[in-house]
Structures are given as C-alpha cells and as structure tokens.
Amino acid sequence: MALLEVKNISKRFGGLQAVKDVSFSVREGSIKAVIGPNGAGKTTLFNLLSGFLLPDSGAIVYKGRPIHAKSPHEIAQQGLSRTFQHIRLFAHMTALENVMVGRHVRSRAGFLAGMLNLPWTWREEQEIRERALSLMEFLGIVDLADANATSLSYGQQRAVELARALAGDPAMLLLDEPAAGLNMRETADTARLISRIRDLGITVLIVEHDMSLVMQISDEVLVLSYGEKIADDAPRAVQGNPEVVRVYLGEDDA
Amino acid sequence: MRTSRFIPILALLGAVVLVQLLTLAGGKAFFLTQLTMSAYYTLIVIGLCLLMGFAGQISLGHAGFFAIGGYTSAVLTTLDLAAYKENPLVAMLAKAGVLTARQDLYGGSLLSVHPWAACVVAVLLAFVIAWAIGIPVLKLKGHYLAMATLGFGTIIYSIVLGTQRFGAADGISSVPPFPLLFGVSVSGDSSLRVLNYYFAWLLVTVAMVLLLNLISSRVGRALRSIHGAEDAAGAMGVDTARFKLSTFMLSAVLAAVAGVFLTHYNGGIGPSEASIMKSVRYVAIVAVGGMGSLWGTLIMSVVLNFLSLRGYFGSFDDAVFGGILIVIMLFAPDGIIGADLRRLVGKIANYKQQNSNKSQ
Amino acid sequence: MKILRLFAAAIIIALSAAPVLAAPAIKVGAILAVTGPASFLGAPEAKTLEMLVEEINAKGGINGSKIELVIKDSGASPEKAISFAKQLIEEEKVFAIIGPSTTGETMAIKNIAEEGKTLLLSCAAAEVIVNPVAKYVFKTPQMDKHAVIRIFQQMKKMGITKIGVLSSNTGFGKAGKEQIEKLAPEHAIQILVNEVYDKAATDLTAEVTKVKAAKVQAIVNWSIEPAQAIVIKNVRQTGMTVPIFQSHGFGNIGYVKAAGAAAEGAIFPAGRLLVAEVLSDKNPQKAVLLAYKKSYEEKYKEDVSTFGGHAYDAMKILEQALKAAGAGADKEKVRTTIENMKGLVGTAGIFNFSPADHNGLDLNAFEMLTVKDGKFTVLEK
Amino acid sequence: MFFELFFQYLVAGLTYGTIYAIVGIGFNIIYNTTGIINFAQGEFVMLGGMTAVTLYGFLPLPLAVIGAVLITMVMGGLIEMVFIRWLVKPTVLRMIIITIGISILIREGALLVWGEGVRSLPYFTGNEISALSLGGVRLSPQVLWSIGVCMVIVLFLNLFFKHTMLGREMRACAANRDAAALCGIPTKNMITLSFVLSAGIGALAGCVVSPITYTQYSIGSGLAIKGFTVAILGGLGNSMAAVAAGFILGILESFSIWVLPTAYKDAISIAILLAMLFIRPSGLFGNKEAMRLKDF
Secondary structure, eight states, rough: OEEEEEEEEEEEEEEEEEEEEEEEEEEEEOEEEEEETSSSSHHHHHHHHHSSOOOOOEEETTEEOOOSOOOOHHHHHHHHEEOOOOOOOOOOBBBHHHHHHHHGGOOHHHHHHHTTTTHHHHHHHHHHHHHHHHHHTTOOOOOGTSSSSGGGGGGHHHHHHHHHHHTOOSSSSEEEEEETTTHHHHHHHHHHHHHHHHHOOOEHHHHHHHHHHHHHHHHHEEEEEEEEEEEEEEEHHHHHHHIIIIIIIIHHHH | OOOTTTTHHHHHHHHHHHHHHHHHHHTOTTTTHHHOOOOHHHHHHHHIIIIIISOOOOOHHHHHHHHHHHHHHHHHOOOOOOGGTSHHHHHHHHHTEEEEEEEEETSEEEHHHHHOHHHHHHHHHHHHHHHHHHHHHTTOOHHHHHHHHHHHHHHOOOOHHOOOGGGGGGGGOOOOOOOOOOOOSSSSOOHHHHHHHHHHHHHHHHHHHHHHHHHSSSSHHHHHHHHHOOHHHTTTTHHHHHHHHHHHHHHHHHHHHHHHHHHHHHTTGGGGGGSOOOOHHHHHHHHHHTTSHHHHHHHHHHHHHHHHHHTTTTGGHHHHHHHHHHHHHHHHHTTTHHHHHHHHHHHHHHHHHHHHHHHO | OOOHHHHHHHHHHHHHHHOOOOTTEEEEEEEEOOSSSTTTHHHHHHHHHHHHHHHHHTTOTTTTBBBEEEEEEOOTHHEEEEHHHIIIIIIIOOOOOOOSSHHHHHHHHHHHHHHOOOOOEOOOOGGTSSSSSTTTEEESSOOOHHHHHHHHHHHHTOOEEEEEEEESSSSHHHHHHHHHHOOOOGTTTEEEEEEOOOOOSOOOHHHHHHHHHTTTTTEEEESSSTHHHHHHHHHTTTTSSSEEOOOOGGHHHHHHHHHHGGGTTTTEOOOOOEEEGGSOTTOOOOOHHHHHHHHHHHHHHSSHHHHHHHHHHHHHHHHHHHHHTTTOOHHHHHHHHTTTTOOOEOOEEEEOOTTBBSSSOOOOEEEEEEEETEEEEEEEO | OOOHHHHHHHHHHHHHHHHHHHHHHHHHHHHHSOOOOOTTHHHHHHHHHHHHHHHTTSSSSSHEEEEEEHHHHHHHHHHHHITTOOOOOOOEEEEEHHHHHHHHHHHHHHHHOOOOOBBOOOOOOOOOOTOOEEEEEEEEEEHHHHHHHHHHHHHHHHHHHHHHHHHHHHHHHHHHHHHHHHHOOOHHHHHHHHHHHHHHHHHHHHHHHHHHHHHOOOHHHHHHHHHHHHHHHHTTTTTHHHHHHHHHHHHHHHHHHHHOGGGHHHHHHHHHHHHHHHOTTTOOOHHHHHHHOOOO
C-alpha cells in the first residue's frame, strides 16, 4: 500500500520550472531515494512535501489524505517528519532539548497548563525526556545530551537532527542529504542507521548524492532531471537506464 | 529540577520582605514608593522578556499596551454617569455592581465604573487588540517587525495625545483607588504604602512563577526553538504562528495589568507612558538583563527603574538608557547578568547530573 | 558574578548617600521639565531658580536662613513628577515645591502636595490647578481665559467676528482651545475652523489651506512650540492677509526671529517682560522686569522668556511670604501669609491672592503686544 | 476655488513629500550596502541643520551648508567605524537596537551642545513670506529648493551607482557581500562609505528644509519614522521608489487634512504603513520574488 502518493505536482519560480508534472508513490515500510543532478528540483520537491512550499498544481496524498495545502506544522503533526540539507538545529539549546522539541507533536501541554505547572504535565515532560534520551541512546549520542547543540561536530549535529526528526514517532521520514559532509566511515554508519530506522517500521524518503549509499539501501529510486521525472524503479534497473546514465551518471563521471 | 525552580522564588520573596524590613529599620520607608512603581514596570518587562528573549520577537510598542490598560481603567473609573442614572442600561449596570457611586476630592458625587470592572475591560481590550494586531504583525520579521510594532506604539501615542477624552497632553488625573480585600486598596495613600509594596511585588512574584513554569514547559521549549530556527520548529510540528501570537498576547496582558494598577497607584496617567521612548526603555532593560533571562531582566528592571524614578540620572535619563542599549549590544549581546546566571545554572545542572550518574 | 556584586555595591552606596542636612537652611524643591518635550518651559525655569537662589543666598538668605534648592528633572512625565513629589516631601522634607512646568504633571501631584501639607507653587497655566482651590496649591502664570478674553476684546475693537482656530496637541494648546471654545459665544465670536496639529509638525500648509478655504476674518493660533512660527509663515505664504492672533506662548523672541517677515503684525497677549524697556516709567512692574531680564541675560547669555518668569514669580512669592511670616514660621503660617498677600509685583503681573483665588492675577496681567520690525512692542490702542 | 484648494493641498503634499523622500533615500543607501536599517538616519538630518546654523554664525550661507555636510559625513563615518565596523555577523535584532541607541545618544548629545532652542537657516532665496504664485496656488521658493535638491541627489546617486567604479563596487557589496569580498572589494570600507554618503545626504536635506521646518535637537526620530515609512512603502533599497513613495505619502497626508482632524495625521500615515506591511511588504514598487530572497 502506498503511504505517500504524489500526483502530477508542479512548481514554478518566476521563469524557472523547478518541478514539472512529477508523480510517484512511496510504499509503506520502504526506503525510496530521490536522485538527480544539481538543480534537478530535489530540494524543491522536499519543500513541497513538507509544506514549506505550495505546489502550483497537482496533489500530495499522505495516508489517504491530501496534504499539499497544509502548513509545515500540520504535516508534521500527521507523522511526516523531515531533516534539512543545511542542518537547522535550535541555537542556544542543548542537544537533548533539541530532540525534546521533536516530541512536540506527541505531547499537548499548552500555555495554561504550562504556566500552572499542572501535575499531568510533569508526567508528560518525564515521558518526553525519556523518549528523547532513548532515541539518543539508539543513535549513540546520549553522552552529548547536555552539550550546546550548535557547538557539536558536523556528524554529531546530523545525528541530533535525525534524533529530533524521529522523536515525533513519524510514520515517514524525509531525509535531505543525510550523508552530505560526512567521511566514508560516517557515511557507512549512516547507511546502516537508515536501514535500522526502516526496520523500526518507518518509511524513508531520502535525497542523496552519494550513489553508493543510495544503491546500497534503497528499495526504489526516483530520478529527476530539470524538474522532470525520468525514471522511477528498483536501484539496479535505474543504474541500467540509459537516460539516467546520460543525464546523471554520465555527467557526474565527466 | 522541579524544586530548584522554587528556590529563587523563595529568595525573591525573602528579598522583598528583607528590603521592606531594612527600609523600616533604616527609616527610609519612602523608598518603597519607587520600589512599588518599579514592580509594576517589572511586570511589563518580564512579559517583554518572554517575547523577545524566548520567542525571539522584538516589540517596540509595548508601552502601547501599558497605555491601553492604564487609560482604559482611568477613563472608565473617572467617567461620570450620574446624569444618566435613569438610562435603563446604566441602571442595570449599577444594579449588577459594575457601577459604583463615590465622592470626588471636592465632595461632588460621581457614578462611575467600579475599578474591578474597569480592570477586566482594560485587560480584555489589551487582549483583543494584541490578538487583532498580532496576527498580521507577527508574520513579519526583522526590520519589518520592529517597524510595525513601532508603528503600533506611535498610533496609540498619537491617539492618546489627540483625544480629548484621554486628557490629550495633560493625561487623566484623580483616578480613584483600586479596592482590594479588607479595606486595602491600590492607591498612593502613604498609610497604605507598605501594603501596596507587598501587593505589587506579590503580583510580580505570581507572574514570575507563571512565566518560569511556562519557559521550562513544553511551550517554553517550543518558543526557544522558534527563536533558534523558525522553519525547523515548524517542521517539528510547532505551530509557530499560534505560539508567537499567544506569547505576544500574554506579554500584552501583563503590560495592561501593570498599566491598570500603576495608574491607580499613581492616581493618574499621562501620555509619556505611551511614548516610544518608554517602549525603547523596556527593550533596553530586557537587553541588559540578558535577553533570555527572566531573573536578569527582573533585577535590571528594579535597579534601573528605581534609579530613574528617584532621579539619579538627572537630565541624562534617556541618554543613560541609550548608552545602555549600545554598550550591551556591542559588548555583551547576551546580557551581563544573563550570561553569569546561565553559567551558574549550567554548573549546578552538571553537578547534579554527575551526582545522579554516580548513583546509577 | 563579579558584576552582580558590583551592582549590589552600587545600590548600597546609592541608598546610603542620603543628603546631609545643613542645619538652618530652608529646603525648596523644584520639579521642572528641564529636558523632554516641555524643555522650553523647564530649562529657563530651572536657570531662573538657580540664579535667584544664588542671589538670595549671597544676600544672606531669608531671615538668616540660606535657601537650599533641589531641582528634579521630570522630563514632563507625570509618573516621574509623582515619584519626585513624594521624594521631596517625605524624604527631603522640603518647605515648598516650585513647579511642575506642565498642567498634566501639576494635576498628578496636586493631591500629594495636599496630603503632605507642602506648598506647591505651580508654573503651569491651566485653570483647573487652582479651580477648585486646593489649600496648598498656588500657581503663578496668568489664566488662559484672561488671554482669550483680551484677544476677543481686541477682536471686537477690530470688528472681527469669524475666526479660524489652530492649536497644537500639547497641554498648552489644549487649554487655550478649550477656553476659546467656551468663551467665544459670550463674545459673539464664531469659530469656522478648529484644527489641532502635531506639536512637531514641520509644515502646516495643508492646515492653513483649510482655514483659508473657510474665509475667516482672523486666525487664532494657540501653541507654544516652533510650529507656531511655521503657522504664520504658511499663512502669509498662502497669500492670506487677515490678522493673526497668537497666544502668550508666542512670548519668545526666538519665534519672531524664526518667522522673520511673517511675524510682522502678529497680535498676542503677554506679560510685560517682553516689552520691559518700552513700558512707561510709571508702570510698577518695570523695575522688577528690567532687573530680572538684565541679570538673566547677563548670566546665561540668552534671551529671557516669560516662562522663566513664572519660576521667578514663584520664588519671589515664597521669599516674600517667608520674610513676612518671620523666622521659624511653619508651612501653615507661610501658606496663610501667601493667601493674604496683596500687591506683590511679579513678572506676570501684580499678584493679589485670597483664600478663593490662588492665582492672584487679573485681566490686567496681560498686555496686548504686536511685532514691529522684528521686535515686540505694545499694541497701539 | 475648488481647484485652487486642490492644488494648494497638492503643493503642501509635495513639501512634506520631498522631506520624507530625502530621509527615505538615506535609509536605502545604508540598507543597500549593509542590510541594516539605520534608525539614527533622522539624527543626520538634525546634525546637518544644527551644524549649518552654527557655522552660519561666521560663514556665508553656501559655505556653512557645505561645511555642515562635510562635518556630518565625517560623523557618519566615525559612527560606523566605532559602532558597526568590527561586529562579526550581527543579528538584525542587535543592529536595530544598536542604531536606536546611537540615535538616542546623538539626540541627547545635541541637547547638551545646542540646548533645547529652535534654530533655522535663512531662506535661500526670498524670505519667510515670499511665495511664487501660480494661478492662485502659492508656494515658497524654498519648496522648489528642496525639490531641486532631492532631484539632484537622485540624479547623482544614479550616476554614481551606475557609472563609477566605486558605485559599482558598492552595488556588488549589496548584491552579495561574500562574493564581493572574494573579488577583492574592500567591503568594510564600502559600508563606511555608505554611512558617509547617507550622512551627507541627510545633512544636505537638513540644511535645505531647515528654513521650512526649523531644526531642534529632537526632530530626528519623527523624521526617521516618516523616512522609514517611505522607504518601506517604496520597497526597501529602491531610492527612486522612495522618492515616489515620499510624494505619495506627503500628498495623502495633506489631503487627509482636508477631510479629517489633523490631530490624527501621523496615525493615518502610520496606518498606511502598517497596511502596506501586512498586504504587500515588498512595497508599492518592490519585487515580491526578490523580497523573499532577502535574508532576514
């Protein structure tokens, strides 16, 4: 069953057609990768999916409900979580607090409850903290809990961001270049990690440049070029697709 | 963690009592007047601190909300409805206890709105205006937000200054006392000075407890995340628009409450309370208090307002606040007290964690 | 934490630096808007007081006691005036307070002075300050209503019945506007246009155009800010030739200089300070006015203004009352002395106080002046 | 009579408009090179006027004006060097607060130096009551002076930014500071230069409008609010648009007096600004897409 279905979606910026009539779907429990040369519209596609941009036309259906007109926080509340290509951690907050914010969608204490410090919010805070710590444990960064998030190394920041995205128990995770700026060993760790996340039952959609990582973990690969879909298939089939080789791999090698 | 939050509150209460006893012992009970006025200004400033330091939204128009509170209460409680006694609406309100008959200073009798009812109206009005103005204004960022809030403040100022009912440039005087319980009232009467001092500081303490609770709750975390990276906060499911708006409204209500009580305490209000320079002062106090530190803001508010109200800065009052803004923003944008306190809190937290790690 | 400690230290020093009382001195407080939007009032008032107190003390004080002056700059904020009034009364235990400069501030502290049984000699103009009478509250500037009546009387002589009124959005402008509105019907004057402009206005051509459109026979402008010079310039620039009446706020030669040729012929009521030199020698005020003018201008190298005169009068009234009441008199005795004071010659006029009149000035306090060749001169009757 | 009145209001509007426009241009120059809104811009106008009046005491008028402009330019440069130059990537909030602080300090400094008195320069031509009459509509020659100076400033800026090396380097700085720095443009000096330039323009404005409006230590903040309104109304960073917006605002204000009490004139112009911010923050003439790319 398709968890996410994208139908004929388009987005134009002034004279630039960033995404043109793209359709695809993501199976529940799978890992799907979006690849394409620079400027192919991958990040725009992510921004459309997560509600940061409104599509000019087309529909995005998640869990059977249209979400393309919703704002980012509503989409996040429905269990579709994301990370950013350029890490966007919350400054002046510890790593743990960053992850705890990720739990926002699964908690409900509001202004009044917060100000009055109602007893039930204590339990909720406890639950948020424990869940955040267990995720950090899962990602191997629990020692960093009290460090200032923006003072961490690049790889550690990526991990915090991932923990934050997972903290809301999403059904689906959008990862925007999770291996960018990582060395080979870290990239390999990341690949394993993404597989483990999938094994938790979370569907993953990832934009990535690193071909080895994509081929290693994805169940399906979507290829974009100049905003258009040119292939959507299993990794091996995509690798053999002459069109893809021409626009993407060919250029990449050259 | 939960108990540690109350130690500073107890310290605050202790300090409030201690200062009163010291002024009593030192024969300087008159200091309490300025300390009481400072308390009300502190109420605005800690609300602004929540907005600026935690939600990261600047407001250069907070004196406007103070003025809305103060002027609404002043107008309603000095309004004379005696001539309309027969009007059914007026009669009904009088019956409901909303209106109250009292004597003015020269023995004439007045029928005006009861201070409690006026207070409710004033706070509700600030609440509604903050809501109405907050929705569009908080969509703006950076210079645009600064300019829009400045514009709001300017509009309130020119309305106050241009309207006869608000006393134009003279403001409103002979505002009656605000009755509390047991015959005690908020007023400048020197026999009630000590009680007024305690009432004002009790109000600040309650507000501090509420705000401290808030910032260490889920909402506080969400606010700081908005400050840190607004789009990422949205992607984590934080309804940034609603949280910013609620914070704006909360701080506006605090400013209006301060306006109501200070107006009754002073027995009047003038347009200087709505001026842009006042709003800038509040921003200066938040800045010097450390932007994100309620305690720093509280301490600096008391110190600066107290000194200013006692005239220590003489004719350089505005210059002092201008200088503070520049020096703090140039050399210590995180504030002076804020950084110190945070480091201290950090140390305590680390210490506790080490202990708990050991016990595990 | 070092900084915290520093602050604590600073506060302790500040709190303990309570003023040391010099035994026999008489303490006089002053709450004046030395800076801020009403500084044109407060600054000359403060200078005048400093000068006078220096003079009095040089002569050995009053009844052997020196005067100790405590000036507080309120910046025209009522909330500060309140704080300062309480401070002066309870802490400094002053004998009397001179000021505040503006009506709003005076009204804010009227009750405080009453409650503290401390003399308040206000330098603000509005009638509400002394009507209803508060026991301890007096004021020295002339009544706005007297200025308005003098203007209306002059209009009658000139056959003017239809006027346009402009005023600024300050306490001064507001008070004048109210009196004009109130008194116009009694004097058979019809107000065709009535506009309030911003005190910081930079050009008033549009407002003036509105007046021009109404075809008035004369314009009355009531303000105390630079805008009043802008008004008359704009009136003449738009080609209107009708007489322009200004308030006593025009009594500052700086505005005449600023308005230049446009100021010629402007008519306004004012105290006689501005025309001291040309007064007849028989005028009882002449000596007082010249003495004040000379010493002020020599000391501060700037033109004297009528506002400083209000503080001068306040101090003189206090000085006379203290002298008359004798050494060691209490506040109550001095208060009664002022209430019964007659014929005190001041800069604003001749003060005749009574228990019902805490201003003591009458219509005669104003002289109708006009501008001729860039100078103030008495209007030819 | 109707048309005469109509044009009289129009002239009044033009007078307000030029003043607002010149202040608005000053905002834009600094905004363009630095991304900073300089809240102390109104103080440059005040400084220019006050200095010129002082110099006029012993210099002929043209020299006094030139001297005042030069002195204010030096002040502008100094302010940038002392307060702004050495900040590393300051946040917008921090810059707003710093420039507000600078504005307060300059104002209070001026109060100390010049006192609270009101001053003005003499009319450049004619005197206080001379007016040109155009079919019943009258306007002071000084209004023509200020419109003329405004036009000359705009022309000069256009030539400067388009046709001189220095101007082009400043524009490069505005487009992308990091890239400009990579190309060897001394970006820090460009920022200083922008402060010098906008201080000079403000001071010139202060001199030209001083006979009309007078000058006093406290006029800066009021002018700054109007100038800022105009800059935003036109679209931040666009000087030509600021001029157009200045005239629009001036004329709107002037005609608002025709129908409404003048006491609320300022409230009306600010309300226009707020409405603009809410509906179309890119300004009347701004480009919406370009707007979104600006990094706030």
